[in-house]
Amino acid sequence: MVECPDLFPVAEPGVEEGRLGYASGPASGAVRHVLKLSVMNTTQDYYAVGRYDDVVDTFVPEVxxxxxxxxxxxxxxxxxxxxxxxxxxxxSSKNRRVLWAWANESDSQDNDIARGWSGVQVHPPVNF
Known part of the structure; x- marks a missing residue:
């Protein structure tokens, strides 16, 4: 089972979009996309770069x-x-993609129960 899908456009290498790899506009064959998936039985996140076709609503990974x-x-x-x-x-205010995630614990289940929690939500540092 997969969860937390994330699909976003990125500019082709060498194409200047002015947004650190972010490609604006509608999805088309001229733009590459990243599809990220979280796989429950491995508790890992995987990704592929490929093409998303808006017309037929299909992502084809380049592997x-x-x-x-x-x-x-x-x-x-x-x-x-x-x-x-x-x-x-x-x-868009800082022209960057921001990622947050869950960080799993590596302690034993007994330690998690004794502590009363397991894992933590992570996010990038905030710069003001």
Missing amino acids: DAERNADDCRTWRRFDYGHVYASKSFFD
């Missing part, structure tokens, strides 16, 4: 020989630590 387009668990990992269930939004 290499090592990865299977049909199995997102073979896609690139978003994080090799404890980040899970990440989501993002584009902050």
Whole structure:
């Protein structure tokens, strides 16, 4: 089972959009997209770069020989630590994509119960 899907456009390499890789406008073949998924049984986030077609509402990942387009668990990992269930939004005032996520605990279940909590919501540092 997958959860927390996140699909967003990114500019083609070498294309100047002025927004740090963010591509504005409608989805089309001229823009690449990133699809990020959280896989529950691995508690990991995976992503693929590909093309989203607005007309037929289809995402086609660009995968290499090592990865299977049909199995997102073979896609690139978003994080090799404890980040899970990440989501993002584009902050137009600062021209950046902001990501927040859940960080899983690595303690034992007994420690989690004794403490009364497990995991923490993480977000990027705030700069004023």
